[in-house]
Amino acid sequence: MQSIRNIAIIAHVDHGKTTLVDKIIDQAKILDDRKERTDLLLDNNDLERERGITILSKNVSVNYKDVKINVIDTPGHADFGGEVERVLKMADGVLLLVDAFEGPMPQTRFVLGKAIELGLTPIVVVNKVDKENCTPDLVHEKVFDLMFALEASEEQLDFVTIYGSAKNGWMSTDWKEPKDNILDLLDAVIESIPEAPYIEGSPQMQITSLDFSAFTGRIAIGRVYRGDLEENKDYMLCKRDGSFKKVRIKELHIFEGMGKAKTSKVRSGDICAITGIEDFEIGDTIADMENPEALQRIEVDQPTMSMLFTINNSPFFGKEGKYVTSRHLRDRLFKELEKNLALKVEVTDSEDKFNVFGRGVLHLSVLIETMRREGYELQVGRPQVIIKEIDGKKHEPMETLSIDVPEDVASKAINLVSLRKGDLLIMEPKGDLQHLEFTIPSRGLIGLRNKILTATAGTRNYQPPF
Numbered sequence: 001m002q003s004i005r006n007i008a009i010i011a012h013v014d015h016g017k018t019t020l021v022d023k024i025i026d027q028a029k030i031l032d033d034r035k036e037r038t039d040l041l042l043d044n045n046d047l048e049r050e051r052g053i054t055i056l057s058k059n060v061s062v063n064y065k066d067v068k069i070n071v072i073d074t075p076g077h078a079d080f081g082g083e084v085e086r087v088l089k090m091a092d093g094v095l096l097l098v099d100a101f102e103g104p105m106p107q108t109r110f111v112l113g114k115a116i117e118l119g120l121t122p123i124v125v126v127n128k129v130d131k132e133n134c135t136p137d138l139v140h141e142k143v144f145d146l147m148f149a150l151e152a153s154e155e156q157l158d159f160v161t162i163y164g165s166a167k168n169g170w171m172s173t174d175w176k177e178p179k180d181n182i183l184d185l186l187d188a189v190i191e192s193i194p195e196a197p198y199i200e201g202s203p204q205m206q207i208t209s210l211d212f213s214a215f216t217g218r219i220a221i222g223r224v225y226r227g228d229l230e231e232n233k234d235y236m237l238c239k240r241d242g243s244f245k246k247v248r249i250k251e252l253h254i255f256e257g258m259g260k261a262k263t264s265k266v267r268s269g270d271i272c273a274i275t276g277i278e279d280f281e282i283g284d285t286i287a288d289m290e291n292p293e294a295l296q297r298i299e300v301d302q303p304t305m306s307m308l309f310t311i312n313n314s315p316f317f318g319k320e321g322k323y324v325t326s327r328h329l330r331d332r333l334f335k336e337l338e339k340n341l342a343l344k345v346e347v348t349d350s351e352d353k354f355n356v357f358g359r360g361v362l363h364l365s366v367l368i369e370t371m372r373r374e375g376y377e378l379q380v381g382r383p384q385v386i387i388k389e390i391d392g393k394k395h396e397p398m399e400t401l402s403i404d405v406p407e408d409v410a411s412k413a414i415n416l417v418s419l420r421k422g423d424l425l426i427m428e429p430k431g432d433l434q435h436l437e438f439t440i441p442s443r444g445l446i447g448l449r450n451k452i453l454t455a456t457a458g459t460r461n462y463q464p465p466f
Helices: 017-027 046-051 078-090 106-117 136-149 183-192 326-339 361-373 407-419 448-455
Strands: 003-011 058-064 067-073 093-099 121-127 160-165 170-172 204-213 217-226 234-238 244-248 251-256 259-263 271-275 285-287 305-311 344-347 353-358 378-380 388-390 393-395 398-406 423-430 433-441 461-463
Touching: 003 078, 003 106, 003 183, 017 058, 017 067, 058 251, 067 078, 067 183, 078 106, 078 204, 078 217, 093 106, 093 136, 093 183, 106 121, 106 136, 106 398, 121 136, 121 183, 136 160, 160 183, 170 183, 204 271, 204 326, 305 326, 305 361, 326 344, 326 353, 353 361, 361 378, 398 407, 407 423, 407 433, 407 448
Parallel strands: 003 067, 003 093, 093 121, 121 160
Antiparallel strands: 058 067, 160 170, 204 217, 204 285, 217 271, 234 244, 234 285, 251 259, 251 271, 305 353, 305 378, 344 353, 388 393, 398 433, 398 461, 423 433
């Protein structure tokens, strides 16, 4: 039986996750050399390429020293934190990427906290050590302090650290000794990340992601936790409301390279894709026919913002889109709920108005832009923050915001954030920039980015809030 390692790559925005996956793919020689090569292979969605960010988590599989390594690439923005939370359930360990200049950032804390909660084994990768003024050794200490603050176990604190530059295609155990490959990283994965265990017993698999094919319909993706799954066999689908439904697996696929390979049987510990099952949702469990046992459902953080979506009733109605009625809008929004765990849709008194709840402005703006490109015509209201009542007192969501600005304009940035009820937590020099961190109410972030850009004459590095 082939040994398997399941790893998720987690990091703050723009610390080099997808670039590292590219290098892992190159090292394993998965791609045909004769074909034209593009960068950021996994960011294959138009919106992802235009914005230069990862929105959807994706997985690839590579073979190294007769070990199969399933690699899961995750988004870095907290707005897509729902993606990170659900795919971490498929992993046995994580590669935590940290920028050698910036060090641990707010989203590093968020994703690392989730991984530590799940008891995953971390490997710290200090990336971009070719940057000027970088401090890899200091960053290593900061990551240790962060893990200690997040109450990591002794085994997790005894982590392996790899240094390198994913862009330049090298990884090494010592940042002062660059190499010409990333083999040190792959060796560390095989040695440090625990092998995916084979657990005998009745089959159990949790659906953590879904895909769609025009030929086969909806595809359920997840990790087999116990037993084996076989094609053309009947199983029981354990649903959210506690009900059971008999289903039959028509086809089984395992991940191989950038694509999938058909197989007749999948062992526990491996990640697979199943076709032929209908009426399932993320979090459902595929279990034994005779003795069905459901796995604990995936919990994701609650939404923090809402927007009103309604049909276009302006004089320009029908000029741009082809889907213009409230029925089209309703169907599309409820279809999005199937795969977007952090999203919620609420029907209002009016048939053509819907309240859509998301994790932030970016989360909702990506949904709006995707719908617009698909040919939907709609109007949206201004974003509003969700206020909850806890113990009789009103509470609003708070975020951590970090800004890197030149020293001479730092006071303007602090003033702008303070006017929006932000509190300065950290102010420290980082090379020739000032690094500022604030806590700020979510409502204070709406429209803040453009104002800071104007005040600092475009010289700031505004990190998306978390």
